[in-house]
Amino acid sequence: MARIEIMSGTERRRRWSDEAKLRILAEADEPGARIGEVARRHDIYPSQIRLWRQSFSYVGRPAMFLPVEITEEVSATSVPDTRPTPAVIEISLRNGRCLKVPADVELKLLGPLVACVEAA
16 A cells, blocks of 8 residues: 655645654665665655755765774873884895895985995
8 A cells, every 4th residue: 555645734845854864865875775766765856865965964874983992091201112123125136136225215325226236
């Protein structure tokens, strides 16, 4: 049996709660769902779903809260006791030699350095 909704009085617009709007938006975002079919099931126009997405700044999926755990407090004045080990890049050259340089080596120094080691 089809659902019939009778609207009387001067106000002909239906009022949707935010929860109902979000439920319809989530349904429209299901994999394989078509906006037109979802709109027909809820007796609304597809453009209404698009407008609700814009009004909620809705992007793809509803917002989620993730658990957060604070393990220890760190003061702004604390300094680590050990210095971090710099990353090293190992370059194998054509003459069989190997050149190890820090990862933050300047490129203008790397070219002449490789040429020098290859020529030696």
